[in-house]
Amino acid sequence: MKWMKNLKTYTPPAFTVIRDDYRCIRCKACVEQCSFDATFYDEEENRVWNWDANCVSCNRCAAICPTEAITIEKRDYSYRRNYSWESHIDSLKKRAIFGGTPVVSMGNDKPYKIYWDHILLNASQVTNPSIDPLREPMELKTFLGKKPHNIEIGDDALKTILSPQLEIDIPIMFAAMSYGALSYNVVEALGRAAREMGTFYNSGEGGLNKDHYKFKGNIIVQVASGRFGVHKPYLDVGSAIEIKIGQGAKPGIGGHLPGEKVTETISETRMMPQGSDAISPAPHHDVYSIEDLRQLIYALKEATEYTKPVIVKIAAVHNVAAIASGVARAGADILCIDGFKGGTGASPQVIRDNVGLPIEFALAVVDERLRNEGIRQDVSIVASGGIRNSMDAVKAIALGADAVYIGTAALLAIGCTMCQQCHTGKCAWGITTQDPHLSKRVNPDIASERLINLLKVWALEIKETMGAMGINSIESLRGNRLNLRGIDLTDREMEILGILPAGE
Amino acid sequence: MKIVKINEDNCIYCHLCEVACVVEHSQSKDIIKAFKREEKPTARCGVEFNYPLSLSVMCRHCDDAPCMEACQNGAMHRDDRGYVVVNEDKCVGCWMCVMACPYGVIKRDTRRDVWGLSTKCDSCPDRDVPACVEACPNNALMFEEI
Amino acid sequence: MKIVIIGNSVAGINAVEAVREKDKISEIKVISDEQTRAYSHPLLPNFVVGDVSRAEERFYYRERNFYEKHNVKTLLGRRAVKIFPKNKYVELDNEEKVDYDKLLIACGGKPFVPSMKGVELNGVHTLTNIKAADKLKADLPNIEHCVVVGGGLIGSKIAEKLAKKGVKVTLVELMRRVLFPVLDDAGADYVHKELKNLGVKLVLEDSVVELKGDKRVKEVVLSSGKTIKANSVIVAVGVRPNLDFVADSDIEVNKGIIVNDYMQTNIDTIFAAGDVVEAYDIVISQKRPIPILPLAARQGRVAGLNIIDSNVKYKGGFPTNSITIGNISFISMGIVDSDEFEVLKIKKDGEYRKFLIHDDKLIGAILVGNIEKAGMFNWMIQNRFDVSWIKDTFLNSDFGWKYFNKAFRVLRLDRKIK
Structure with a gap:
């Protein structure tokens, strides 16, 4: 009865797989590609058959079908219309039937306002010439780290000792996504792309596979509350060390890697038993105050002989500005703020969908606060969580960020269709799975090439818009809110964002 | 000489190499017609699966091809391009090549009236790059100098 | 030169x-x-x-x-x-x-023609070259009942072909089975069945001692004393x-x-x-x-x-045979019938597989019905391949590359090892 759906759930399927029988040649490519047991071949009837209830709409079958015979549709909502209840009926039932809170993946998918789409960029006309990036030099190089308040020069040389800096050729880095959440090949592709583009990828909190030590020089290593896979060689291989306090998708709770994904190599890398859930504690139990954080930062600096900048990553929460100020004073070189649209490999649905702040607001208030306190140069700011395109990056930098992290966007480049099944470990696109058969679906050669293409295109797009604004260096765009205007925003929203309304 | 290089680490077990091979060797070269209207040709590549491994194997076009040695009437021969191919008009289906092929990549097609037909990769004489290589979505098959 | x-x-x-x-x-x-x-x-x-x-x-x-x-x-x-x-x-x-x-x-x-009386009679044929084949072909319309002497490859094949043409055929074989050096008893059983289905009469463990007739052969006398009425004899005892x-x-x-x-x-x-x-x-x-x-x-x-002085060595060979009788294909290689060696065999639905192993080397194989990938075994015998770690998979009908160790498989398929 493998084919039968679970009738005890009394839930109608969410998606339907429509197969054009004229086009279907029974090649069974879709059958082999479906990792969610939604597609079968019936020899007796010579038909390819679906159990729609299992379909997660990852579109792998539709993408691979050589005759384009497959369409996946969202099943039309068939309950009686009820504005206040309709999106809650099935989700309530799920809790009632399974007795647990649903775990979900990817970012917050609720229709909250996306402020990037309400911010417009400026361009030069007549009074200030625009610049053509294909003809004139244009600088995207960025240094992340603590900058001195003033510098001293003597004997024709810089006397001031500078803090360690992260040098990136483009202001875009790959966000923390652990080996464990991601498959080996995806990490490999991220590493190769980071190396090629002169930027960094972040190991995430799951340690670093021995094979990936080769990316030394392009890795940021993360230390989170679970301390998975943290040891001296791990710290040494990173160009910077990131302390993860919180994550935009699930502020207030720790990382979660379901046991299904803790395979032999993952358990080795993470230094934990195979098959058991890797659940990081919600807080760092040695960090209950800013003073404690300072101790951890300096412990890590001490361990690496003050050669590497330390990043502190916090989720965007209500009093993010005050926390950021504390983090800066605790000695962090770089502050990463993760907005509530940020992705995750696994999070309780209620947290993902209801906790946190939009990155646009968090970024604006943190930048403002640090400037007011005169400590903005003590930390660089990396914005993350929902950077969907190059223009989001430009707007983030204009709002005050030094650079951005992209996570979801990078996965999309590799093939992700955002079906939100990362936590199942059955990713049909081979991205968030440890199944050795499924993970082959990401060819690191192809994936790294796509990532490189994406970053190159984004870099060019950033240069184009900078050129349009008459700016030839990313330095001049940073915190340049005069080039931003709000549209369809309330006065209060624009006040917090620190931007003028369109037309003013 | 270029042959199809097999990168098993990238094989995703989609069988599209076989599909492409069938279409390429069909009369119509149309995917729907090849599978639904014509007597479908046998795929020259064969996908093997043994979790988590999968790979597609096809003729390696040996320099000293044992299949040619074993062929009783020269049906198995080397064409002008240097690839080992079967002359369908000559093949009598004695399966001596099946017995000789060290890669096990010659398949038997027993649908002809009198004679069986040994079926193997011909490296797509009508194309620059073999159909299977072009079809492989994950570069598990590459057409490379060997 | x-x-x-x-x-x-x-x-x-x-x-x-x-x-x-x-x-x-x-x-x-x-x-x-x-x-x-x-x-x-x-x-x-x-x-x-x-x-x-x-x-x-x-x-x-x-x-x-x-x-x-x-x-x-x-x-x-x-x-x-x-x-x-x-x-x-x-x-x-x-x-x-x-x-x-x-x-x-x-x-x-x-052709080896064993000593028997009456071989000079009309209607007695061999079948190793085109001259003999022409003679037999010309005689074909006259043949009603043919005795094939010798159940080797040629003997079995011509018996099958003649039977399909509607000729009454009796196959006389000295040993207890046809294709004696090529198959074992279980494998030959399939041939016996196929031949019988086509109407070929099998006479095993017997031989022909005399052919009787005036001008043309009329009767065949066996060493057991039995006689067979036949107006044609094909001697296919071997070469x-x-x-x-x-x-x-x-x-x-x-x-x-x-x-x-x-x-x-x-x-x-x-x-x-x-x-x-x-x-x-x-x-x-x-x-x-x-x-x-x-x-x-x-x-x-x-x-x-x-x-032309290329200085190339002949590495040696071993017997390999492929034959199709009726609807079943047979492939045999090397030593196929011996109790002295390790034997792996399996008989299942329309398929028979047998392998002989000595000193961790494959020395012989029989494949009946499913002959796919037979050449891989041929390669193993020819190259004295150590099969100790893979022999367990030989009996699987889907034997193939997937059972080899990865490093070896990649080297072979990249033609790095011949």
Whole structure:
């Protein structure tokens, strides 16, 4: 009865797989590609058959079908219309039937306002010439780290000792996504792309596979509350060390890697038993105050002989500005703020969908606060969580960020269709799975090439818009809110964002 | 000489190499017609699966091809391009090549009236790059100098 | 250089091709007592019953213009009668002398006809060359009941073909099963069944002692005393190396012409290849004649290359056979019926697989029904491959590359290991 759906759930399927029988040649490519047991071949009837209830709409079958015979549709909502209840009926039932809170993946998918789409960029006309990036030099190089308040020069040389800096050729880095959440090949592709583009990828909190030590020089290593896979060689291989306090998708709770994904190599890398859930504690139990954080930062600096900048990553929460100020004073070189649209490999649905702040607001208030306190140069700011395109990056930098992290966007480049099944470990696109058969679906050669293409295109797009604004260096765009205007925003929203309304 | 290089680490077990091979060797070269209207040709590549491994194997076009040695009437021969191919008009289906092929990549097609037909990769004489290589979505098959 | 090749079949033709790969200048002469261009010997049973005719390209070993393309002079219809190694010439049946610098003897085998009374009667046939096949074919309309003597490859095949034509056929075999050296009892059972289904009567563990009749054979007497009414007999007991014209020369001969690893006889300038020689059998580790086509081709090629001093060694071979009787295909390789070795076998739905292993090396195999990937076993036998770690998978119907260890598989498929 493998084919039968679970009738005890009394839930109608969410998606339907429509197969054009004229086009279907029974090649069974879709059958082999479906990792969610939604597609079968019936020899007796010579038909390819679906159990729609299992379909997660990852579109792998539709993408691979050589005759384009497959369409996946969202099943039309068939309950009686009820504005206040309709999106809650099935989700309530799920809790009632399974007795647990649903775990979900990817970012917050609720229709909250996306402020990037309400911010417009400026361009030069007549009074200030625009610049053509294909003809004139244009600088995207960025240094992340603590900058001195003033510098001293003597004997024709810089006397001031500078803090360690992260040098990136483009202001875009790959966000923390652990080996464990991601498959080996995806990490490999991220590493190769980071190396090629002169930027960094972040190991995430799951340690670093021995094979990936080769990316030394392009890795940021993360230390989170679970301390998975943290040891001296791990710290040494990173160009910077990131302390993860919180994550935009699930502020207030720790990382979660379901046991299904803790395979032999993952358990080795993470230094934990195979098959058991890797659940990081919600807080760092040695960090209950800013003073404690300072101790951890300096412990890590001490361990690496003050050669590497330390990043502190916090989720965007209500009093993010005050926390950021504390983090800066605790000695962090770089502050990463993760907005509530940020992705995750696994999070309780209620947290993902209801906790946190939009990155646009968090970024604006943190930048403002640090400037007011005169400590903005003590930390660089990396914005993350929902950077969907190059223009989001430009707007983030204009709002005050030094650079951005992209996570979801990078996965999309590799093939992700955002079906939100990362936590199942059955990713049909081979991205968030440890199944050795499924993970082959990401060819690191192809994936790294796509990532490189994406970053190159984004870099060019950033240069184009900078050129349009008459700016030839990313330095001049940073915190340049005069080039931003709000549209369809309330006065209060624009006040917090620190931007003028369109037309003013 | 270029042959199809097999990168098993990238094989995703989609069988599209076989599909492409069938279409390429069909009369119509149309995917729907090849599978639904014509007597479908046998795929020259064969996908093997043994979790988590999968790979597609096809003729390696040996320099000293044992299949040619074993062929009783020269049906198995080397064409002008240097690839080992079967002359369908000559093949009598004695399966001596099946017995000789060290890669096990010659398949038997027993649908002809009198004679069986040994079926193997011909490296797509009508194309620059073999159909299977072009079809492989994950570069598990590459057409490379060997 | 003058190269003379006696014999116009598999070994000779492959030698010509090997020589011409590098040497376009030397003169090559091919001598054969047959008028026809090189044809496919295994197709003779098909030829007899009319599946294939002289008019079809399929019947021939190489294309019509082979000799012109390879610049070969043919002396067809001429039989070599004697070799004069000291003066380096071959004498033909018309007393013509053909000079050579290098000679290749590739004149194949001749049918072995056991001693029985009455072999000179009409209606008694052999089937090893086209002349005999023509004779049999011409006689075919007269044949009502045929006794095939010998259940070897040719015997079984012609029995099958004649039975399909509607001729009453009795197959007499000395041993307890047909295809005795090629299959074991279980494997031969499939052949017996298929032959019986076609109406062939099998007489096992018996032999023919006398053929009776006036002009044409009428009755066949077996050693058991039984008699069979038949108006035709096909003697297909086997072939022996054709040593007629080397018998009184200085060329060393045992059961076949003795050759070294370079297919060279004891006389430097004389090479030999094909069914006429006894070459090294790597499975039993000694020299013996193995009259099969793939080895003739390989030996011919090696001889050809060595004639032009390429210094290529013949690595040895072993018997391999592929035959289809009725609807079932059989492939057998090496030693197939012995209790002295480790035996793996399985019989399942329409399929029989058997493997013999000695010292962790595969030394023989039988595949019945499902013969896919047989060549992989052939490779393992030929290369003395250590099968201790993979033999457990041999009995799987889907045996293939997937069962090999990855490093080895990748090297093989990348052609890094031959």
